[in-house]
Amino acid sequence: MATCEVCGNDYDKAFTVTAEGKAHTFDSFECAIHALAPECAHCGCKVVGHGVEQGGTIYCCAHCATHAGAIGLKDRA
Incomplete structure (x- = not known):
């Protein structure tokens, strides 16, 4: 499992977003928006x-x- 960088949740369906050459791991779009938008x-x-x-x-x-x-x-x- 991967850990969300925003909330710290360990989640088996976490995903990675690469923005400006840096990879970010999130457990939800909500956390991704919070961090990147x-x-x-x-x-x-x-x-x-x-x-x-x-x-x-x-x-x-x-x-x-x-x-x-x-x-x-x-x-x-």
Whole structure:
């Protein structure tokens, strides 16, 4: 069994995600999201979908980007 790097659970169905050349082991997508998903610069939620980005800053949606002062961003369709 492998051990989840977030919660420490030993699980026979753990999986590995390689991100930026480093392997990470998780027991659930929830733990993978907690560890790897970026956070919205405005509201702090984890960006699990496409999100939007301007100047290297990531937002969960155009609404948050606008509130943070970003100009001209639209949600992806």
